[in-house]
Amino acid sequence: xxxxxxxxxxxxxxxxxxxxxxxxxxxxxxxxxxxxxxxxxxxxxxxxxxxxxxxxxxxxxxxxxxxxxxxxxxxxxxxxxxxxxxxxxxxxxxxxxxxxxxxxxxxxxxxxxxxxxxxxxxxxxxxxxxxxxxxxxxxxxxxxxxxxxxxxxxxxxxxxxxxxxxxxxxxxxxxxxxxxxxxxxxxxxxxxxxxxxxxxxxxxxxxxxxxxxxxxxxxxxxxxxxxxxxxxxxxxxxxxxxxxxxxxxxxxxxxxxxxxxxxxxxxxxxxxxxxxxxxxxxxxxxxxxxxxxxxxxxxxxxxxxxxxxxxxxxxxxxxxxxxxxxxxxxxxxxxxxxxxxxxxxxxxxxxxxxxxxxxxxxxxxxxxxxxxxxxxxxxxxxxxxxxxxxxxxxxxxxxxxxxxxxxxxxxxxxxxxxxxxxxx
Amino acid sequence: xxxxxxxxxxxxxxxxxxxxxxxxxxxxxxxxxxxxxxxxxxxxxxxxxxxxxxxxxxxxxxxxxxxxxxxxxxxxxxxxxxxxxxxxxxxxxxxxxxxxxxxxxxxxxxxxxxxxxxxxxxxxxxxxxxxxxxxxxxxxxxxxxxxxxxxxxxxxxxxxxxxxxxxxxxxxxxxxxxxxxxxxxxxxxxxxxxxxxxxxxxxxxxxxxxxxxxxxxxxxxxxxxxxxxxxxxxxxxxxxxxxxxxxxxx
Ligand SMILES: Cc1cc2nc3c(=O)[nH]c(=O)nc-3n(C[C@H](O)[C@H](O)[C@H](O)COP(=O)(O)OP(=O)(O)OC[C@H]3O[C@@H](n4cnc5c(N)ncnc54)[C@H](O)[C@@H]3O)c2cc1C
Numbered sequence: 001x002x003x004x005x006x007x008x009x010x011x012x013x014x015x016x017x018x019x020x021x022x023x024x025x026x027x028x029x030x031x032x033x034x035x036x037x038x039x040x041x042x043x044x045x046x047x048x049x050x051x052x053x054x055x056x057x058x059x060x061x062x063x064x065x066x067x068x069x070x071x072x073x074x075x076x077x078x079x080x081x082x083x084x085x086x087x088x089x090x091x092x093x094x095x096x097x098x099x100x101x102x103x104x105x106x107x108x109x110x111x112x113x114x115x116x117x118x119x120x121x122x123x124x125x126x127x128x129x130x131x132x133x134x135x136x137x138x139x140x141x142x143x144x145x146x147x148x149x150x151x152x153x154x155x156x157x158x159x160x161x162x163x164x165x166x167x168x169x170x171x172x173x174x175x176x177x178x179x180x181x182x183x184x185x186x187x188x189x190x191x192x193x194x195x196x197x198x199x200x201x202x203x204x205x206x207x208x209x210x211x212x213x214x215x216x217x218x219x220x221x222x223x224x225x226x227x228x229x230x231x232x233x234x235x236x237x238x239x240x241x242x243x244x245x246x247x248x249x250x251x252x253x254x255x256x257x258x259x260x261x262x263x264x265x266x267x268x269x270x271x272x273x274x275x276x277x278x279x280x281x282x283x284x285x286x287x288x289x290x291x292x293x294x295x296x297x298x299x300x301x302x303x304x305x306x307x308x309x310x311x312x313x314x315x316x317x318x319x320x321x322x323x324x325x326x327x328x329x330x331x332x333x334x335x336x337x338x339x340x341x342x343x344x345x346x347x348x349x350x351x352x353x354x355x356x357x358x359x360x361x362x363x364x365x366x367x368x369x370x371x372x373x374x375x376x377x378x379x380x381x382x383x384x385x386x387x388x389x390x391x392x393x394x395x396x397x398x399x400x401x402x403x404x405x406x407x408x409x410x411x412x413x414x415x416x417x418x419x420x421x422x423x424x
Numbered sequence: 425x426x427x428x429x430x431x432x433x434x435x436x437x438x439x440x441x442x443x444x445x446x447x448x449x450x451x452x453x454x455x456x457x458x459x460x461x462x463x464x465x466x467x468x469x470x471x472x473x474x475x476x477x478x479x480x481x482x483x484x485x486x487x488x489x490x491x492x493x494x495x496x497x498x499x500x501x502x503x504x505x506x507x508x509x510x511x512x513x514x515x516x517x518x519x520x521x522x523x524x525x526x527x528x529x530x531x532x533x534x535x536x537x538x539x540x541x542x543x544x545x546x547x548x549x550x551x552x553x554x555x556x557x558x559x560x561x562x563x564x565x566x567x568x569x570x571x572x573x574x575x576x577x578x579x580x581x582x583x584x585x586x587x588x589x590x591x592x593x594x595x596x597x598x599x600x601x602x603x604x605x606x607x608x609x610x611x612x613x614x615x616x617x618x619x620x621x622x623x624x625x626x627x628x629x630x631x632x633x634x635x636x637x638x639x640x641x642x643x644x645x646x647x648x649x650x651x652x653x654x655x656x657x658x659x660x661x662x663x664x665x666x667x668x669x670x671x672x673x674x
Contacts, residue, residue: 336612337612354601354605356602356605359606359609361653363650377649378653390657391656391657392653393652399514400513402539403544409621409622410623413621414612414622414623416615417614418612421612
């Protein structure tokens with residue numbers, strides 16, 4: 001795949017914004033309605049497509065490009081691994097977005113973006129024109145981030161950081177561990193999708209092992225000196241899974257890890273351990289299509305906080321994990337929140353609807369053991385420089401069982417609210 | 425709704441409208457160990473009987489000490505979770521730090537359903553449903569507070585949204601279109617189907633209840649941290665806009 005049009009528009013937001021005023025040229029074909037193409041039908045993309053379609057009352061033509069017919073949410077995929085949810089309960093289809101909102105859902109990969117012509121090419125051969133393009137392709141992994149691991153090893157040492165078959169595989173491998181065996185996780189460096197995700201996963205794996213294989217051990221090699229909700233997780237681990245989990249931070253070599261998928265070994269700072277199941281979560285970057293579009297700086301695509309427009313090209317909005325926006329964590333909640341700001345900005349640009357000041361929120365719930373839920377959250381505002389945190393809260397160590405149960409139930413309610421906000 | 429009509433409707437719904445004037449006069453001169461005064465809204469003598477249920481944990485009167493529960497001398501006007509030497513639940517202690525000071529209304533709500541008021545309270549008490557019993561009990565307890573003058577100026581409205589919000593705030597006319605935009609922040613969690621599982625539905629609420637509930641979070645009178653944060657960022661106009669929208673949305 002060629003295409004790197006980096007710099008075509010002069011690579012400044014100013015030039016891009018000026019260029020975007022000449023939008024109508026791409027509208028020539030078809031209905032004459034302004035066209036929005038959304039790439040990626042996940043937390044950011046599905047929400048954004050739905051809000052643009054819903055709020056523009058048919059004035060905007062919305063196409064959503066997503067290769068898979070079933071979206072498995074990463075959120076609650078850890079609960080699936082623990083047997084608390086089944087796979088069906090975290091799977092969603094795009095049926096309603098097409099039938100109830102009139103979105104043109106195309107199941108294909110976007111393989112090329114021509115920013116000059118404002119077109120998107122699909123793997124199947126079609127080319128679509130756009131007035132505004134929304135990119136929410138999630139994450140890909142940084143090549144060579146964990147020595148010994150690459151995508152060809154993902155079935156032996158799953159990442160399970162895109163949900164679906166990877167989650168099934170990891171679950172099966174954990175359940176097949178011999179009595180007293182060892183599970184290892186190679187945790188990712190910052191920034192990455194879902195900061196508490198690896199640690200909720202550890203909790204959920206400990207939950208299965210406690211029931212099925214109580215003498216098993218869990219080893220985490222972590223390049224970060226501290227992690228999200230650390231006090232809450234470590235308190236929970238000692239209460240529920242005492243002695244089962246060993247966390248190796250960078251002071252003890254957690255950042256110097258190599259794996260060997262054929263031998264099933266993990267080497268931490270030169271010390272080799274034989275493992276029975278291994279979850280490698282490599283360093284991450286924006287979904288590849290962002291690179292192809294030439295809108296990334298480093299691993300991520302920088303955006304203007306007020307509208308989620310790419311800083312490189314004003315007719316492209318980047319949402320969710322792929323964006324570099326400032327203080328928000330890379331979470332489904334955050335992607336959903338950003339999507340609404342982008343949808344408003346897109347409608348305003350194309351139909352002149354009102355532009356209200358951007359507001360963002362996030363809350364991440366995590367489950368430590370059945371009925372023991374915790375949460376962390378914050379609200380944010382757009383400044384010129386970044387999405388900036390305004391206010392936040394976090395669950396406390398020592399909360400009673402009733403409150404933790406209520407927090408868990410709240411997360412179940414959030415899951416329903418969130419997925420119906422995405423898919424209708 | 426005009427301000428006058430608004431007040432009128434609040435008055436009709438008020439459960440405690442009669443409390444105000446009578447208590448004020450009854451309690452003049454009431455102090456530690458003062459003679460029992462009967463009054464219209466609550467009878468301290470009856471209250472003494474109701475207090476039987478509380479006695480195994482709480483002491484009140486001269487020389488009362490903390491026991492299973494904190495002593496109740498001076499509870500009116502006391503900051504929540506702040507009696508020295510008593511170990512409160514985190515929730516109550518936090519409410520106190522955020523400024524909650526016990527007055528008639530707050531105590532009334534707390535006693536009515538302790539867990540609903542402070543979900544982690546250590547008070548193992550199912551709650552006192554009868555309004556008159558609560559009034560009697562509080563009339564009894566009031567005698568042991570130096571400064572029992574915290575009588576609600578304006579009676580609150582509905583159960584569950586008890587919180588006093590200034591009439592000028594209640595009178596703000598919200599713009600439902602703006603509310604619709606703002607509502608997208610709510611629908612990340614609250615389903616538009618109105619489902620109540622795990623997270624309460626907020627569709628079709630009377631605008632006034634919505635405004636009162638949101639201000640109860642904004643003022644950190646209701647304890648939920650997510651909602652305190654969300655409401656804390658909303659201006660009075662934005663809350664009115666949301667209320668206007670959620671009242672009519674289907
Ligand atoms: C284990 C785990 C637990 C998590 N738990 C939570 C949680 O509890 N709460 C929370 O808020 N978040 C959670 N997250 C994070 C959340 O899943 C992500 O932050 C969120 O999905 C990001 O949304 P997105 O739109 O950026 O990407 P995604 O949701 O990943 O969507 C991207 C979509 O784009 C598609 N795509 C990619 N490239 C192309 C292309 N070239 N052409 C067309 N389509 C393409 C993909 O198929 C995918 O469907 C969790 C993540 C993990 C891994």
